[in-house]
Amino acid sequence: MNLQLTLAARYLAGRKLRTALTTLAIIFGVLLIFGMNTVLPTMMAALQANVQGAEGEVDFSITNVTGEAFPAGVLDRLRDVDGVRAMAASLNRTINLPPDYVDGDPSHPDTVIAINLIGVVPEEARSLRAYPVAAGRYLDESDTASAVISQTLADAFSVDVGEIFRLPAASGMTGLTVAGILPADIMPGNEEVLVNLPQAQLMTEEPGKVNLIELNVEAFADQARRAEIQAAVEAALGESYQVGTLMAGDEMFAAMEMGQMALSLFGVLALFMGGFIIFNTFRTVVIERRRDIGMLRALGATRRTVLGTILAESLIQGLLGSVIGLLLGYLLAVGIIQVARGPISMFVNVQMGAPVFSPVLVVVSLLLGVGVTVLAGLIPAWNASHITPLEALRPSLGEGEFNRGAGRGFTVGVAIIVLTAAAILSGQAALIIPGGILFLVGLVLIAPAMVRPFASLFGKLTAWATVRGGIGGLAESNLTRQPARVAVTASASMIGLAVIVAAGGLVSSLTGTLYDLMQDNLGSDYLFIPPSIGLWSSNVGASPSLAEDLRQVDGVEAVSTLRFAATNTNGVAVSLLGIDPVSFDQVSGLDFIEGSESAYGEIAAGRNMIANGSFLLSTGTKVGDTVELLTTDGKVPYRIVAAGSDLLNAKVTTAYISQSNLQADFGSTEDVFIQLNLSPGADRAVADAQIKALAYDYPQFRVISGADYFASIKSQMDTAFSAIYIVFLVLAFPSLIAMLNTLTIGVLERTREIGMIRAVGGTRKQIRNMVVVEALLLAAIGTAFGILGGLYLGYVFVTGIEVIFPLGYFFPYTGILAAVAIGLIFGVLAAIIPARQAARMDVVAALRYE
């Protein structure tokens, strides 16, 4: 064996713990790359499925060209089509109910005049849509005459779970037991009655038939891929079937693209982190071995020999670590999917098979693992080859040289951070987005210089906390003695924790924005919903007396109504909504793009209006402009005082004016949509009865509880995002390894010194405390940096998405708390092994340690 290999093997074998730790770092790097990339697509697909399911949107719906039912077996023709994530066949029939069927009162028109009977295969249907039953249970394969219905239908029929309601059917009157009740749906359309497919076939006398197949395509399919899948579906079905694409809209695509970008970004971060840990280890290896290397150089070893020795070592470890990392990564993927399977398929039946062992990914991971290891080893190896023989004789110059490098790095780092901060202030997405990675790089660069002040700051804290330990100062100086290594470790933990904070920022901003929007628009206690939302002109409204009566109900705090008039400006059709500026603000609210709540006062004051985004876009106007609106008496000028929108009208060209102006200029006094809130102390049961009694005379409205609806959507969203949190947690794990690695190496490196401290009377406890305090300092530095980096990164994500979807930045308090907790816990965990090792060290052996 040649000298390089001998030395590499001896060093590896001689420092078993350190070798194990380095290999562990590589294992973790590869494990992350491989495991995450195996599991992330599955998780993201699950997330997408959940969001899609909650929204109730499907990608393709297939019907027979004749519109007739077709054999259920047709579904099987699609089984082999590539790119289909989930599909379900169903039998949908509208059942018109005889007059007064529901309430039996001839003097009063029914709220429900027809229902949609839907026969489904329960688990199949649940793979496309969420059925978040609020009471009872979802359908079961073995159910026969059981149904799942909405709260509004249950109210109309006055039935509860376990009770029976009857429907007229082709097969005659059929009693169905209510198995479960879904929250009221705000979407327009007939009430749905969900039964098992055979039951529906029985009731409609269409045995073995279905009339609709719906399917969702794989996650992240772009337009071209969708077209390809659609073509494949059409080919599999033949001429007699047509495929309708209920396009989920561009926002969905944009969101998916963001998802994919985030995916690759996390892959890169994982790699970065793995590389960091390995780099850190080899750096310390080189520092630790300066004397040996210097000695070799003094004895005539060439630079190439030295370089070769270190590279041989990294190659051996890279190979070993990568192979183990692959195996563990696969197990990790299996594990995560096992754990996540339950929560993630709570609402939508997401099929998550075993992770795919993709050969390409295996090769890529191996190459990356070995490649990154050798690369990470390269800089230290190159440094090693430039160690002068003098290092053997006067060891210590290394850090001095480094400090000069750190000074330069610091300047560059500060410059980068200033630039990226300026990017944030500029508010330009094009600048902010690339700023994310740059900011992290900047932090990495200034890290070495920050170690000393940070350590002394936190050191003072710990010294204050452990006044009598007499060891806090030692821990602090241990850190400041090796600012480079501490900086690299802190950087590695920083990236891990930054990911958590960033993810927290992203998720809290996403959900926060969404929840805020829903809460504002639909979160009121009661909603009176007309048959069609958005297309207001087709609705029959109610006279103002209904709202007035509602206001009189005991416990009702505020009532807000929408009134409608159609108009146009310069040939663009505009949906004009009249709001009561005072009560609207109390019960509902707009999402302002430009301007604020003070605009409500302005629209009350004169011919002023609030326009939504679609209005501004289609009329080419901006806030401050005055537009002419067409009335029966000619044109009247309205000034746009603010831009804002609500969820229900976001896609319709809409302007909001005061109800008094609507009445004066457009003559409209009909309420088409009513929202009301109860006062906090109200007797809900009494109020509920009175409100429903009043609503009885207005069957054009469906009355639902917005709060319940909101809660149901929220729990579905929370479920969807829980999966993402699991993934991020795993991503944070390498920071633990990084800290463990640094601390252990730190202890090894100081073996002699620790022996000396023990020899002059230091107790085991003092030594242990020293290592633990050091670990906590290290963790504190990493956490502080991680939070900074994470905040920026999160902001970047949000800004990125904001380009497509209006999203507010929500400060990720949970993410930060999680990062702090994880940082500290990891700090202590990382200290356990090295602290024990240091405390148990045999004094004599330690003093002999070279």
Next chain:
Amino acid sequence: MSLVQTQNLTKIYGSGSTAVTALDHVNIKIHDGEFVAIMGPSGCGKSTLLHLLGGLDTPSSGKVFIDGASLAEMRDDRLTELRRRRIGFIFQFFNLIPVLTASENAALPVTLDGLKPAEAAAKAKEWLARFGLGERLSSRPDQLSGGEQQRVAIARALVAEPSLILADEPTGNLDTRSGDEIAGLLRSVSKQYNRTIIMVTHDPRIAAYSDRIIFLKDGKVVDETLLEKKSNRNAQIVADRVKEVGD
């Protein structure tokens, strides 16, 4: 001609107010086969001089010539080869590679030079045996005593049969008898094989084995004393000289 020569050799560490002048215009000449001892108080620049002579460090000004060639003009590769083939080092501290055995450590210079492992091991064994370590060939440094480690380091310095041996306190870790043995051995190597040896020592008794003693003080050569061969009074002469120069 002289094998080793310096010309106004100066080494200044640091700069400004913290500058330390370790060597100050040192001019010495050492001849082929000469055994020279360098003495002087701690911190006077002995180690620094040795490092410069071996091309391990670069002078602030002045030159070192070996066999008439200036080290300053050599590139790293040439210098490395010179160290490997022509110079043997014995250092004051930190001598051995901890993961290699005594025999592997001693064989390093020839292994690095590309000698076959078996031959390298044979050479190392031969030298180790001369120093009484024939039985400890496969011991690791941490299994050897300080003196034994030092002897391995000396074997390593001699194994490539270099023409110049630079020894920094080679007997610092040894008891009187072993110290005498090593010094005697260095002397016999010098005489038998015509090797030039430059040895730093504090010990007048060890210095007495040399042909000439150069006294350094504050980075300057302050005295040179030629010693007669095989004189029992040499140790006493050196001790007196040390007192005179002012330790």
